[in-house]
Amino acid sequence: MQENHEFSRIERAPAYRLVYDAIERQILAGRLRVGDPLPAEIQLADQFGVNRSTVREGIRLLEQSGLVERDGGKRPRISVPHYLDLASSASRALILHSVTFRELWEASMVLEPAIAEHAARHIDQSGLDELLGNLTAMQAEVVSIEGGKPADVLAFVGLDREFHEILAKVGGNRVLALAHEPVTSLFIPTGQVILPRLKTYRRVLDAHRYIFDCLAAKDHAGARSWMHKHMDDFRRAYELTALSLDAPLDAVSLSMSEATPSMRSR
Amino acid sequence: MQENHEFSRIERAPAYRLVYDAIERQILAGRLRVGDPLPAEIQLADQFGVNRSTVREGIRLLEQSGLVERDGGKRPRISVPHYLDLASSASRALILHSVTFRELWEASMVLEPAIAEHAARHIDQSGLDELLGNLTAMQAEVVSIEGGKPADVLAFVGLDREFHEILAKVGGNRVLALAHEPVTSLFIPTGQVILPRLKTYRRVLDAHRYIFDCLAAKDHAGARSWMHKHMDDFRRAYELTALSLDAPLDAVSLSMSEATPSMRSR
DNA sequence: AACAGTCCGTTTGTCGGACAATTGCAGATA
DNA sequence: TATCTGCAATTGTCCGACAAACGGACTGTT
Structure with missing residues (x-):
């Protein structure tokens, strides 16, 4: 008993x-x-x-x-934990968990259009200015590349990332921004691989420009729709490089993203 | 110069x-x-x-x-960092940043329907069983409450949370699940406040049941739509309790009710 | 008075050593 | 073979110490 x-x-x-x-x-x-x-x-x-x-x-x-x-x-x-620190932890965790590109892309198909829509509803003049600065810098890159100069892939994907981060910021929703950040982080190394192979620099720039136009016109449906296309483009590009959607993002991606220094400067 | x-x-x-x-x-x-x-x-x-x-x-x-x-x-x-650790850090950070209920709710309006749709596409029998177990437990709670017993709010919101977490899990997308987790965490304390005041226990149960039916029928559009309604319900309930959408989530929500353990016990 | 240089107490970063409690393992024992 | 026992390894904690850097007061110069 x-x-x-x-x-x-x-x-x-x-x-x-x-x-x-x-x-x-x-x-x-x-x-x-x-x-x-x-x-x-x-x-x-x-x-x-x-x-x-x-x-x-x-x-x-x-x-x-x-x-x-x-x-x-x-x-x-x-202090209060900064988003970017959390996001980098999250990115690292996702990679260690062998998350696949498909999961990443699906999440971005959910988050990015929503963020674009939010941005269109809330953006103000200073946000538009910031985006415009980003666009002109990217335009300069593209012109330079098309002029025959060797592509500065790192700078280009940096601008790409910045565009999406500005969007998340001006949307004014920090929960969405936080959720979005790791996705962006993980896309970057992938972009570094894809862009030099497919040379879709101008295509990215055009997409950003369409989105910008929608934001300027407060056309949230248009912004969402263009962002949707933009993300879908990315998946197609990924597939064209003969990478499998369901292969885990490997550790190589992480080491590359580590090379880009933390944006947190003070 | x-x-x-x-x-x-x-x-x-x-x-x-x-x-x-x-x-x-x-x-x-x-x-x-x-x-x-x-x-x-x-x-x-x-x-x-x-x-x-x-x-x-x-x-x-x-x-x-x-x-x-x-x-x-x-x-x-x-070891590899577990999701839940990251999510709890994220929740804490969001609260410390004085995130508003509106931000939280907007994010959930983006994430939860998407997660429901994913779940409908990928759920299998074991996932359905798990959800069914959750539903019957919640049903028992509701019957007990409607029978006049004092409501065990803590248990109820626990089941509510479990339902949403199962959904995120069976969707098979870990990026979405990770993004979703902090949102759920932060909704819980809010739910604890709202439910006893409005007594919407059965309404929550019904919503979960509709969603479950859609999942069982692989009706992803229906699952998305019902989840959308479910989330919108939550906002209305929040407003009915005379809480402001744009007030920051109180730090009290996070504080764990735990006495300071003695350090000198040795 | 404004400014620069100097000195000193405070605090952090790092070191070395020490010991109790616990774990893991190998050998002894039934 | 299965179990017990004892030892070595390891962690958690303590103590004391000191260099380096910081902050602030104090002093001297213009």
């Missing part, structure tokens, strides 16, 4: 994690505010009753989760 | 971050494979030529980024 005592699982988290949890709660509860410097390690150690080394390990967890930011040798400050 | 020397920013990363970078590269390059135990700290310290404490701080960074997993007191292992 057995006792029917039910013991709940004993959780014995290491002290450094408890430190992390405690500080995280203080931040989320607003008792430690964004921008404030973190208390000195030795003070935290005293308050928690643990060693400074233990506190430091807890702070590393905070640091990696984006809640604490060290700006040079200065005092670390409380 | 100015010299046009361009000095690139000097980056002086601390040693523990270099340790992190080095190990991360080894993992991404596949030289450290998922599931393998991490080399012993002292060995890493020897190889890198730094102190063990420094290595430990680097490992904390890996741990928080999900690349290393400690399973109880055992040797930490290489």
